[in-house]
Amino acid sequence: MARTYTHFINGKAVAGSSGRFGDIYNPSTGEVQAKVPLASTAEMRQAVAAAAAAFPGWSAQNPQKRARVMFNFKSLVEANMDQLAALLSAEHGKVIADSKGDIQRGLEVIEFACGIPHLLKGEFTEGAGPGIDMYSMRQPLGVVAGITPFNFPAMIPMWMFGVAIAAGNTFICKPSEKDPGVPMRLAELMMEAGAPAGVLNVVNGDKEAVDAILTDPDIRAVSFVGSSAIAEYVYATGTAHGKRVQAMGGAKNHAIILPDADLDQVVDDLIGAGYGSAGERCMAISVAVPVTNALGDELAKRLKPRVESLKVAPSTDPDANYGPLVTAQHRAKVVSYIDQGVKEGAELLVDGRGFTLQGYENGYYLGGSLFDRVTPQMKTYQEEIFGPVLQIARAESFEEAAALPSRHQYGNGVAIYTRDGDAAREFASRVQVGMVGINVPIPVPLAYHTFGGWKRSAFGDVNQHGPEGVRFYTKVKTVTARWPAKGGSREGSSFVIPTMK
Numbered sequence: 001m002a003r004t005y006t007h008f009i010n011g012k013a014v015a016g017s018s019g020r021f022g023d024i025y026n027p028s029t030g031e032v033q034a035k036v037p038l039a040s041t042a043e044m045r046q047a048v049a050a051a052a053a054a055f056p057g058w059s060a061q062n063p064q065k066r067a068r069v070m071f072n073f074k075s076l077v078e079a080n081m082d083q084l085a086a087l088l089s090a091e092h093g094k095v096i097a098d099s100k101g102d103i104q105r106g107l108e109v110i111e112f113a114c115g116i117p118h119l120l121k122g123e124f125t126e127g128a129g130p131g132i133d134m135y136s137m138r139q140p141l142g143v144v145a146g147i148t149p150f151n152f153p154a155m156i157p158m159w160m161f162g163v164a165i166a167a168g169n170t171f172i173c174k175p176s177e178k179d180p181g182v183p184m185r186l187a188e189l190m191m192e193a194g195a196p197a198g199v200l201n202v203v204n205g206d207k208e209a210v211d212a213i214l215t216d217p218d219i220r221a222v223s224f225v226g227s228s229a230i231a232e233y234v235y236a237t238g239t240a241h242g243k244r245v246q247a248m249g250g251a252k253n254h255a256i257i258l259p260d261a262d263l264d265q266v267v268d269d270l271i272g273a274g275y276g277s278a279g280e281r282c283m284a285i286s287v288a289v290p291v292t293n294a295l296g297d298e299l300a301k302r303l304k305p306r307v308e309s310l311k312v313a314p315s316t317d318p319d320a321n322y323g324p325l326v327t328a329q330h331r332a333k334v335v336s337y338i339d340q341g342v343k344e345g346a347e348l349l350v351d352g353r354g355f356t357l358q359g360y361e362n363g364y365y366l367g368g369s370l371f372d373r374v375t376p377q378m379k380t381y382q383e384e385i386f387g388p389v390l391q392i393a394r395a396e397s398f399e400e401a402a403a404l405p406s407r408h409q410y411g412n413g414v415a416i417y418t419r420d421g422d423a424a425r426e427f428a429s430r431v432q433v434g435m436v437g438i439n440v441p442i443p444v445p446l447a448y449h450t451f452g453g454w455k456r457s458a459f460g461d462v463n464q465h466g467p468e469g470v471r472f473y474t475k476v477k478t479v480t481a482r483w484p485a486k487g488g489s490r491e492g493s494s495f496v497i498p499t500m501k
Contacts, residue, residue: 004035005180007043007204008187010050011197017043022177022206027093027324028314030362034091036177039205044172044212047201051143051170052218054198059140059168063117070114070166072193077107080189084182088153089315091179093324093364094277096315099154103182106158108447109465113166119470120167132482138474140168141220141244145213147234148183149226150176150326151280157183159451160223161200163469165190169220172201174213178326180204214238221473223464224248225282227384228410228456235459246460246472250384251412251453254287254405255441256427258398259295261417265439267302269417273441274390275310275368278322279334282457283413283435283442287374287381287391289401296394300349300372307350307368307390314360324364325387331364334387338369341380341391347372352388376404384410398423406432411454415441434458 004021006013016037024034058066077084085099094102122136146160153175161171175183183202190200203209213219214237221244224234228249238245255273257266266288273285288303290296313320325331335353342348352367366388374381374391381393395401405414415437416427424438434453437443445451445466452463462472 002032002034005037005184005204007037007039007047008184008200008202009047010054010201011191014043014046016204024091024178024180025327025364026090027326027364028090028316028360030328030364034181036180036204038177039203039209039212041208041212044203044205044209045216047172047203048143048216048218050198051172051201054196055140055142055170058165058170058196058199061168063120063166063168066166066168067114067116069190069194070110070116070162073190073195074107074110074114076189076193077103077110077186080185084154084185087181087185088179089323091181092150092153093315093326094280095320095323096318098277098322099315102152103154105444106152106155106162109159109469110162112447112465113162116166116470119467120474122476128480129482131484132480134478134480136476136478138167138470139477140474142169143172143219144169144221144473145172145174145219145223147174147210147213147222147224147226148176150178151277151282152225153179153182154186156225157186159465159469161190163465164473165195165199167470167473169473170199170201172203172213172219174203174205174209177204177206210234211237214243215241217241219243221245222247223472225464231459232456244462244472246452246462246464247458248282248453248464249457249459250386250410251282251284251457252287252381252384252408252410253283253285253413254289254393254408254415255285256401256405256414256416257288257290257295257299258416258418258420258423259292260419262419262439263298263302266299266417267306269415269441270303270390271306271310275307275322275388278325278366279388280326280386281442283444285415285441286385286389287393287404289393289395289404291395291398291401293394293396296372296392300370300392303370303390303392304349307370310368310388312355312365312367313357314363322388325366326364328364330386331366334366334385334389337380337383337385337387338389341371341374341378344378344380346374346378346380346391376407382409402427402431406430409455410457412457413437413443413453415439415443
């Protein structure tokens with residue numbers, strides 16, 4: 001019998017009361033494995049009230065004590081790694097090793113957040129004027145929220161709440177209703193680590209829960225990761241209600257391949273970055289751009305047998321390259337893009353649509369697909385497919401290749417493969433994309449840097465995690481203090497703006 005999830009509010013499980021539930025499927029088998037409550041506005045308000053009540057006490061804790069909770073949380077997540085990875089794979093479909101990578105990349109931000117005492121230090125100027133000192137401090141915002149996607153149910157919640165909670169805020173996470181199990185378990189572990197009740201809450205839901213977050217007057221900031229259309233909606237609605245918002249959207253990540261590149265490395269990297277996690281990554285390489293037709297011919301020749309030999313299997317198979325897609329609906333959407341590519345005239349070198357797996361016929365599996373001779377005018381090039389589909393879009397010159405990612409509506413990540421340092425340096429400087437890899441296929445910055453795309457890949461001016469994350473979840477207060485000497489003379493009232501001559 002399918003289990004029924006709850007919400008996690010004020011340190012304990014709270015049954016859903018809206019009367020609305022969604023199904024959570026096992027992507028490997030197609031079976032319903034759990035029910036998830038879809039919160040009403042009133043239920044979200046209950047979580048906001050709990051977070052607001054916890055904020056004064058939590059923000060008053062000194063940063064070192066909050067950092068100790070982060071250290072404890074990190075240890076608990078590591079101790080529960082196998083359990084968390086199994087749960088993640090069962091709900092999402094990615095293979096166990098990839099699930100552990102998902103969790104580990106989230107933990108790297110928790111490690112960064114353990115340094116919050118240093119990260120919150122302000123600035124000080126002694127003697128800014130006669131008897132005047134000036135200093136600044138970073139203070140938490142209050143109740144903040146994160147709306148997280150299905151494709152990284154461990155990493156992205158930790159990217160958000162790790163920095164936010166360490167900085168002294170209290171947090172509400174609205175995870176994807178497709179795979180909420182891991183965020184729920186992370187909230188339990190945060191309480192076990194020593195965070196007071198109400199510091200981290202998880203409220204499951206759909207658009208009603210999202211709108212409740214975006215319009216609640218007590219939520220000060222919202223972080224979002226998902227599709228660009230929804231990111232734009234979240235940004236517009238949240239900012240219209242006076243909130244600070246960072247909203248990360250979709251992507252179409254190119255890999256520019258120059259004739260001098262190590263083609264063996266290129267092929268290995270394209271296979272891993274294009275098809276890992278069934279392509280359900282916002283940093284997946286989805287377009288390979290070989291410069292010259294000769295290089296395009298050789299690349300297609302090498303990629304085709306590698307794509308044909310990909311092992312697609314249940315998430316529990318340790319030899320699988322990738323598992324099923326997350327839902328039947330998402331699989332159908334990816335298939336429709338492959339259909340569209342054929343109609344548009346792209347050359348389908350490998351067709352994954354007919355893939356089936358004996359004993360798992362109801363699972364959401366899709367074989368790897370490979371297109372060649374894709375052009376910028378095609379819908380399948382212009383839009384994000386988010387599945388195990390790699391496209392080859394040939395270019396005749398470095399200039400033509402470099403222009404493709406710069407002109408695209410998305411600007412999340414890009415890579416260039418070359419042995420020419422001058423070309424790589426020029427490309428990195430010129431390309432209109434937020435994250436650049438040089439002979440690196442998935443250039444996701446480490447936790448002490450910051451993650452964020454450009455154009456329709458991101459709405460808002462402040463990126464995820466790293467120093468930018470600390471700035472997003474805090475506000476600066478600047479103090480100017482004067483301590484006049486005893487018996488000093490007073491100058492009386494001044495009606496002129498103060499200056500330093």
